[in-house]
Amino acid sequence: MAKKRTVRTIPQERTAVRELDPVVRGTNFEEVNCGYNEKEALLESERCLFCPDPKCIAGCPVNINIPAFIEKLGQKDYRGAYDVITASNLLPSVCGRVCPQENQCEGVCVVGESLEPVAIGRLERFIGDRAIAEGWVNIPAIEPAPYKVGIVGSGPAGMACAADMAKAGCDVTVFEAFHEPGGVLRYGIPEFRLPNSVIDAEISNLKKLGVRFECNTLVGRLFTIEQMIEEMGYQAVFIGTGAGYPSMLNIPGDSLNGVLSANELLTRCNLMRARDFPKVDTPLPLGRKVAVVGAGNTAMDALRVCLRLGAEKVYCIYRRTKAEAPARAEEIHHAEQEGIEFHWLTNPVEVLGDDTGNVRGMRCVRMELGEPDSSGRRRPVPIEDSEFDFETDQVVYAIGTNANPIIGQTSNLGLNKWGYIQCDDSLATSLAGVFAGGDIVTGAATVIEAMGAGRRAARAMKSYLGLRDDDALESPGTLFGIDLREHNYARVRIA
Amino acid sequence: MPVNEPTTSYFEIVKREDYSDVTYMLEVSHPLMARAAKPGQFVIVMSHEDGERIPLTIADFDAQKGTVTLVIQAVGKTTREMQQTCQVGTRLYGLVGPMGIPSSLSHATKVLCVGGGLGVAPVYPQARGFKELGAKVIGVLGFRNKDLVFWEDKFKSVCDELILCTDDGSVGIKGMVTDGIKLALERHPDIDEAVAIGPPVMMKASAETTRPFGVKTMVSLNPIMVDGTGMCGGCRVKVGEQVKFACVDGPDFDGHLVDFDDLMVRLRRYKEEENAAMKRFEESCRMRDFMVTDAEVREAITTQMGEA
Ligand SMILES: Cc1cc2nc3c(=O)[nH]c(=O)nc-3n(C[C@H](O)[C@H](O)[C@H](O)COP(=O)(O)OP(=O)(O)OC[C@H]3O[C@@H](n4cnc5c(N)ncnc54)[C@H](O)[C@@H]3O)c2cc1C
Ligand SMILES: Cc1cc2nc3c(=O)[nH]c(=O)nc-3n(C[C@H](O)[C@H](O)[C@H](O)COP(=O)(O)OP(=O)(O)OC[C@H]3O[C@@H](n4cnc5c(N)ncnc54)[C@H](O)[C@@H]3O)c2cc1C
Ligand code: SF4
Ligand code: SF4
Ligand code: FES
Numbered sequence A: 001m002a003k004k005r006t007v008r009t010i011p012q013e014r015t016a017v018r019e020l021d022p023v024v025r026g027t028n029f030e031e032v033n034c035g036y037n038e039k040e041a042l043l044e045s046e047r048c049l050f051c052p053d054p055k056c057i058a059g060c061p062v063n064i065n066i067p068a069f070i071e072k073l074g075q076k077d078y079r080g081a082y083d084v085i086t087a088s089n090l091l092p093s094v095c096g097r098v099c100p101q102e103n104q105c106e107g108v109c110v111v112g113e114s115l116e117p118v119a120i121g122r123l124e125r126f127i128g129d130r131a132i133a134e135g136w137v138n139i140p141a142i143e144p145a146p147y148k149v150g151i152v153g154s155g156p157a158g159m160a161c162a163a164d165m166a167k168a169g170c171d172v173t174v175f176e177a178f179h180e181p182g183g184v185l186r187y188g189i190p191e192f193r194l195p196n197s198v199i200d201a202e203i204s205n206l207k208k209l210g211v212r213f214e215c216n217t218l219v220g221r222l223f224t225i226e227q228m229i230e231e232m233g234y235q236a237v238f239i240g241t242g243a244g245y246p247s248m249l250n251i252p253g254d255s256l257n258g259v260l261s262a263n264e265l266l267t268r269c270n271l272m273r274a275r276d277f278p279k280v281d282t283p284l285p286l287g288r289k290v291a292v293v294g295a296g297n298t299a300m301d302a303l304r305v306c307l308r309l310g311a312e313k314v315y316c317i318y319r320r321t322k323a324e325a326p327a328r329a330e331e332i333h334h335a336e337q338e339g340i341e342f343h344w345l346t347n348p349v350e351v352l353g354d355d356t357g358n359v360r361g362m363r364c365v366r367m368e369l370g371e372p373d374s375s376g377r378r379r380p381v382p383i384e385d386s387e388f389d390f391e392t393d394q395v396v397y398a399i400g401t402n403a404n405p406i407i408g409q410t411s412n413l414g415l416n417k418w419g420y421i422q423c424d425d426s427l428a429t430s431l432a433g434v435f436a437g438g439d440i441v442t443g444a445a446t447v448i449e450a451m452g453a454g455r456r457a458a459r460a461m462k463s464y465l466g467l468r469d470d471d472a473l474e475s476p477g478t479l480f481g482i483d484l485r486e487h488n489y490a491r492v493r494i495a
Numbered sequence B: 001m002p003v004n005e006p007t008t009s010y011f012e013i014v015k016r017e018d019y020s021d022v023t024y025m026l027e028v029s030h031p032l033m034a035r036a037a038k039p040g041q042f043v044i045v046m047s048h049e050d051g052e053r054i055p056l057t058i059a060d061f062d063a064q065k066g067t068v069t070l071v072i073q074a075v076g077k078t079t080r081e082m083q084q085t086c087q088v089g090t091r092l093y094g095l096v097g098p099m100g101i102p103s104s105l106s107h108a109t110k111v112l113c114v115g116g117g118l119g120v121a122p123v124y125p126q127a128r129g130f131k132e133l134g135a136k137v138i139g140v141l142g143f144r145n146k147d148l149v150f151w152e153d154k155f156k157s158v159c160d161e162l163i164l165c166t167d168d169g170s171v172g173i174k175g176m177v178t179d180g181i182k183l184a185l186e187r188h189p190d191i192d193e194a195v196a197i198g199p200p201v202m203m204k205a206s207a208e209t210t211r212p213f214g215v216k217t218m219v220s221l222n223p224i225m226v227d228g229t230g231m232c233g234g235c236r237v238k239v240g241e242q243v244k245f246a247c248v249d250g251p252d253f254d255g256h257l258v259d260f261d262d263l264m265v266r267l268r269r270y271k272e273e274e275n276a277a278m279k280r281f282e283e284s285c286r287m288r289d290f291m292v293t294d295a296e297v298r299e300a301i302t303t304q305m306g307e308a
Helices: A037-045 A055-059 A065-073 A078-086 A091-099 A120-134 A156-167 A196-208 A225-230 A262-271 A297-308 A328-336 A406-410 A449-464 A470-474 B031-036 B076-085 B119-131 B152-156 B177-187 B200-213 B262-268 B269-307
Strands: A148-152 A171-175 A213-214 A236-239 A259-260 A289-293 A313-317 A341-343 A346-353 A359-372 A378-382 A388-391 A395-398 A434-436 B013-018 B023-029 B042-046 B055-058 B061-063 B067-074 B092-101 B109-114 B136-143 B161-166 B193-197 B216-220 B236-239 B243-246 B252-254
Touching: A037 A065, A037 A120, A055 A065, A055 B031, A065 A078, A065 A120, A065 B031, A065 B177, A078 A120, A091 A120, A091 A196, A120 A196, A148 A156, A156 A196, A156 A236, A196 A213, A225 A236, A236 A449, A259 A262, A262 A297, A262 A395, A289 A297, A297 A313, A297 A328, A297 A395, A297 A449, A313 A346, A359 A395, A378 B067, A434 A449, A470 B243, B031 B061, B031 B067, B042 B067, B055 B067, B055 B161, B061 B119, B067 B119, B076 B269, B109 B119, B109 B177, B119 B136, B119 B152, B119 B200, B136 B152, B136 B177, B152 B161, B161 B177, B161 B216, B177 B193, B177 B200, B193 B200, B200 B216, B200 B262, B236 B252, B236 B262
Parallel strands: A148 A171, A148 A236, A171 A213, A236 A434, A259 A395, A289 A313, A289 A395, A313 A341, B109 B136, B109 B193, B136 B161, B193 B216
Antiparallel strands: A346 A359, A359 A378, A359 A388, B013 B023, B023 B067, B042 B055, B042 B092, B061 B067, B216 B252, B236 B243
């Protein structure tokens, strides 16, 4: 074996990734981050120390065995690396691109204590993209089980649950309200960050596992969750309908023409392809000077979409500072490169309209950071007499979402006081056989967390249906308070 | 009846009728939806892959036949194009629903159902629903003139009294639906609820007419929509002091609380793009007509030559 690596012996610089030129990319929807090629990936893989107690694994919400996959990658065993990743994560191409790595795996990487952390996300994406290019898919020998499983919503949570249940042999159908599957990956995250071809590849992998997709199906209204169980013969149902329902600021001028939610902007642009109007029928009138309120991923996407659609000026308005901005660091960086103007510590108080009901400007107030609030972040407070107006003809709200009400309106599921679905630790809801996960349980979160929730729910579903759960056998844990590993415990496989 | 396997990817048009040169009816096959639909709900239709998602009220549904009925006014690019392409035997690209909260068919014993223009068809399921619950139903329908009248028989079969209003008086009373509403309220002081569906101006006027009578008036709002699932907020409307999303919180709201002026301003949001799309569509139609005529002329010439 090679000499043991230390922080001193590894390449000190993180391998740079090629990116499209900021000026050129501001005019098109091509992917900004080109990803590593083989040489770059191999070089970066040399930076992992293969820690005996790898912190990164705990930092990943689905606990990918990161050193193991990087080791295989370093040995050019790409297929092996893919197998390691897909044991925990179904969508490496997606997560490698969109995970907020700096808060997750890379945020706790040991190398990061003295140098820049290992670029785990980019390596993961390299493997994921390689798998798509080579057409790899891990289809285990599936033993058919006599159960029908219904999945509501085709976002990452639904996709992950569908995959696991299909692998367990169930007859799985995914119901999606839109005319195309993918959830936020399809309608929210734009092409220049996550190309549709990647989503298509992941969906087609699911189809290879035998999962069926029924689009144009609004569950709750076309049939209810209860009907799925009682009349349609589904033994178990998973709900992954996402968060939806965008918040408005509730300030004067909210309903002026030209004020819209980031969800509407992005759905028109991405799913309905309004950027090709008039070739397609869905319009998306664009302002010359656009103000986007918020600084999360959704806001960054809205800002950069507006820029690409040809706005002259795009402003980001956020009441805290850059340090508190919830977006991925890479997206803020890219947005800055592309010429988005950031106005930190600025809060809108009114959208100004002209006499035809259109937006003509915005009134904002400057903020300063005060005492920490319950979330530990310093609370922004307005500075007196600091109001100012500026000109804008389109205002986009990207300030978060609330629970989508449809499933709550149409079933007897227990909800929490904010309208999200109430679940126990295993993600079982108050209805027998019905499980839920993703944004509709936690509120807006991340792709990988939604996916992890889908998988967790699948485990609970398997135990509910009495199906063998191979993952459970690998780590029997404790039973009746006895640590099984301490006793002379023989593993028995019960089919 | 048990709900079978969903068949959600066909959406075949099984029947079509044209009520005037701008109003047409499509009956679309969707057995599951036909069973699930309730009065007051709507669907979102995509006629082709590059099309827009447009909301349309479910004007009728037949669980036995497994069909839902849409009555459409050709007002812009999409609805005009559908008027040409949606023929019996063709399929819609997308059809999702039923959407929205069903109308609460209350315990009212005497109900006024008002439909004008676009709203004549959508008010029908509510009239029928009230009738089935045993209420007395008074219908008021407004059309521009006699030639545009449709579904008179359908309404007669569920209404205890039907008042037709036309702009020119060619049938029924001469005047607007508001005149019909006044007449009905005067004749029947015991009306305890009203439903009014139509263009925003008409719903606003209807609500103003019933307000002095203190009759609760439900209206069905038609803001611009994208997803219809509460995800985009494009359909937000002002009701009382609150902002509501018509697709999931409605589409029915108390007409006396709705801010109609706000709705009308917001409906104009895509005006320019709509006009541009319409113009391009008309031009492409003219091109096609021109080519057709061209071909016909050529055929005529060849035929003549053949005869000669
Ligand atoms: C613009 C944007 C950018 C983002 N960027 C990032 C990022 O960079 N990194 C990251 O980690 N996270 C990001 N997120 C967050 C992440 O996308 C979500 O947390 C994640 O997609 C949630 O997955 P989900 O499966 O719970 O729901 P969703 O992805 O929301 O999918 C839910 C699906 O269910 C469907 N549905 C809803 N109701 C019904 C019904 N009644 N019947 C049938 N179908 C229904 C919806 O149409 C939708 O397709 C972003 C979110 C947005 C909006
Ligand atoms: C809940 C709901 C139910 C509806 N039910 C029906 C129905 O049963 N039958 C029917 O014919 N139409 C109905 N509509 C209206 C229908 O959706 C629009 O007429 C259609 O979207 C117009 O598309 P277009 O491309 O043909 O016209 P566009 O080019 O989009 O618009 C042409 C003209 O129509 C007006 N318009 C656009 N959208 C709407 C709208 N949502 N409501 C009213 N006027 C609009 C525009 O201001 C413009 O003047 C309903 C709308 C909603 C929200
Ligand atoms: S899934 Fe996300 S958090 Fe986990 S290792 Fe990959 S990039 Fe990191
Ligand atoms: S913490 Fe960093 S260096 Fe250690 S195993 Fe994980 S990726 Fe490698
Ligand atoms: S149509 Fe998008 S929220 Fe109602």
